[in-house]
Amino acid sequence: MSRNDQLNWLWMESTALFPSIYMGPVLRSTKHGRLFVRNRVKEAIRVASVGKGVTRPVFVYTRPTYIGQTTPLSEMDLISTIGESVALGAAGVIFWGDTSYASSPSSCSNLNEYLMGSLGSYLLNVSTAAEVCSESLCKSRGRCLRKRPDQDVYLHLDSSSHSIISLSGQLKFVVEDRRSHDGGHHCHFSVTVTRLSFNTIIYPRSLAMNFLRNRLVVLGLVLLATLLLYLLLPAIRQGSMEPSLDxxxxxxxxxxxxxxxxxxxxxxxxxxxxxxxxxxxxxxxxxxxxxxxxxxxxxxxxxxxxxxxxxxxxxxxxxxxxxxxxxxxxxxxxxxxxxxxxxxxxxxxxxxxxxxxxxxxxxxxxxxxxxxxxxxxxxxxxxxxxxxxxxxxxxxxxxxxxxxxxxxxxxxxxxxxxxxxxxxxxxxxxxxxxxxxxxxxxxxxxxxxxxxxxxxxxxxxxxxxxxxxx
CATH class of the missing domain: 3.40.50.1820 (Alpha/Beta hydrolase fold, catalytic domain)
Incomplete structure (x- = not known):
């Protein structure tokens, strides 16, 4: 922290900060991986607020896989990276990849399956919860934050009243009006907005949100799709000419x-x-x-x-x-x-x-x-x-x-x-x-x-x- 404090002049000249939270395989599905992301994002948010004026936004850089691998992040590590960053108040998540994602037709197929499966569903869940929280508590003028930064609570929609489906090749999520059963929908998340604390979010109306309207999901998928379109054909051609290792x-x-x-x-x-x-x-x-x-x-x-x-x-x-x-x-x-x-x-x-x-x-x-x-x-x-x-x-x-x-x-x-x-x-x-x-x-x-x-x-x-x- 002291070294970062010596660079306050740099942070004050910046318009945004982009900390990397790439997850190494040694941290896979461990509490240490979550603590690594938490402390890095907390420090980025701290230095983003130095000086006078509006706090600079923090956009985290991450990968949909582990460093040096094409292995998808586990469910725990999706929470430890994306969920943790959003819960701490990051303004967005930027996904980054390389040619290994397009090294063969099977790798492209696996990535697409991952995007339309657990990764896409989790992105839609978290970013929708963040948007609903912002609308309900901040009047769409701010982001919801944890009351206690080190507490393991996240912006997740209630799985008992929300479902994510694939329709015509697109992910959509549906919320059913179930007030007669549970007294209103809520996110299990404690938030702090403009110094006022709230514990629940009431969201009673039926809702069907198209996947392409979700800004966070679109950002991640567009970056990956652009990368694949740029690299796919030469990568597959190269892969088909070179032998595999027995x-x-x-x-x-x-x-x-x-x-x-x-x-x-x-x-x-x-x-x-x-x-x-x-x-x-x-x-x-x-x-x-x-x-x-x-x-x-x-x-x-x-x-x-x-x-x-x-x-x-x-x-x-x-x-x-x-x-x-x-x-x-x-x-x-x-x-x-x-x-x-x-x-x-x-x-x-x-x-x-x-x-x-x-x-x-x-x-x-x-x-x-x-x-x-x-x-x-x-x-x-x-x-x-x-x-x-x-x-x-x-x-x-x-x-x-x-x-x-x-x-x-x-x-x-x-x-x-x-x-x-x-x-x-x-x-x-x-x-x-x-x-x-x-x-x-x-x-x-x-x-x-x-x-x-x-x-x-x-x-x-x-x-x-x-x-x-x-």
Whole structure:
């Protein structure tokens, strides 16, 4: 809060605030997810009121799915994101998506089913309740707020007297006049409007509201529909040309994979002990325009290589053109990162990777780790697997140091990569890593220890196919 207070000059110059409440998979269906949204929206509303004059509106940015996934938000998380924001007084909800929603006909169909099902119904419920509350208590000149911001009460219509139906491809909600049964319709919500507290909302008349009249629902669906119309055809065409990843083994016989547009690789150095040099490729679409990342990928390197290897091999550019933000780091003592005497334990190396990710705003990463970098990645996997959306070990060292039970405890999706000619470390790490419960395998025929160097085309295809299913 103190840091935000130092930016009061910025808030006073703003006309609206747009906090992000993207829900990470680690927060799925937990009270922590609700508290995350609650505190973020409360803080946005607080800073929106600084200075004199009218309080600035707060519009929350969210996604209809979890970060880096196409899994729809659970019923609990719809309440924790949309319901929580509306209850706290947000002026609106803006939905945002990316090309993963249009990667195939089935993904489009699933999204449409979600929009016309639980998501659309909940949006219609909450936004209608908010509109009715505003009409009844604020004379349509304000929004209803909780009396106590930390109380778990929401603007929900009473399910016993309200129903939502699909009619001619549109969602509609109907309220029946049931005063003889319950003495009038009401929302179970305590509100505060212009310093006066109200506990019930009487709404006795019959009502049928068309789905397209609801402004909040329209805002979310128009954004998503526009995105899908813009991206659908090229995304489906691209998806139909590229093979899918088998559950246990990927195919290495696909057409050549190259970056379709020029990608800029920028460099930077994080301060600390030791400083860490890194390269970054931001995701771009088919026209070369920057886009939101599907996933954030952190790439380590082997003993004879550096972060520049991934740039020269084309891996960073290929990942960027497929929608992935890619960060390749020079490990201490390699490339442009100085060595450090402080990295003598597993925990110190885990802390170094954590510092790198946190400093660059990476909450959940896909970690790519060849050979020597296993000294960093394997301990990180065992201690901080919740911070990994996926793990891609390439014949790493250090796999013999853990028990079968420790491997079984890791739930991170993993792609085990090794060369068929690597009968030493590759075969050994393959055997040990197969104890991971969610592991698939990419075996590159005719490739040695640095298999991604021997067979880059096959490696890139296997990598993209795996990431598409994360």
């Amino acid at each position: 559950a246990q083994k990927t195919s290495a016989t696909s057409p050549p994979l190259v970056a379709s547009v020029n990608v800029s690789i920028r460099t930077g150095q994080l301060p600390g002990d030791p400083p860490l040099f890194f390269r970054e490729a931001l995701p771009v679409d088919a026209a070369g325009r920057q886009m939101l990342p599907r996933l954030q990928i952190v790439m380590l390197h082997g003993q004879a290589f550096t972060s520049k290897t991934w740039e020269e091999l084309g891996t960073m550019s290929i990942l960027a053109t497929h929608g992935y933000q890619t960060l390749a780091v020079d490990l201490p003592g390699y490339g442009k990162s100085p060595d450090s005497e402080s990295l003598k334990t597993d925990q110190s190396r885990v802390d170094l990777l954590s510092r790198f990710m946190e400093s660059l705003g990476i909450r959940y990463a896909v970690l790519v780790s060849p050979s020597m970098s296993g000294h960093y990645s394997i301990p990180f996997l065992m201690k901080n697997s919740a911070k990994l959306q996926a793990f891609i070990p390439i014949a790493p060292v250090g796999t013999r140091s853990y028990t079968p039970q420790q491997y079984q405890n890791v739930q991170t999706p993993t792609l085990i990569v090794f060369g068929a000619l690597d009968t030493n470390l590759g075969a050994q790490s393959h055997k040990n890593l197969l104890q991971l419960p969610h592991a698939s395998v990419l075996k590159l025929e005719g490739a040695r220890h640095a298999c991604y160097m021997d067979k880059p085309k096959e490696f890139h295809h296997g990598l993209i196919n795996f990431l598409r299913n994360v």
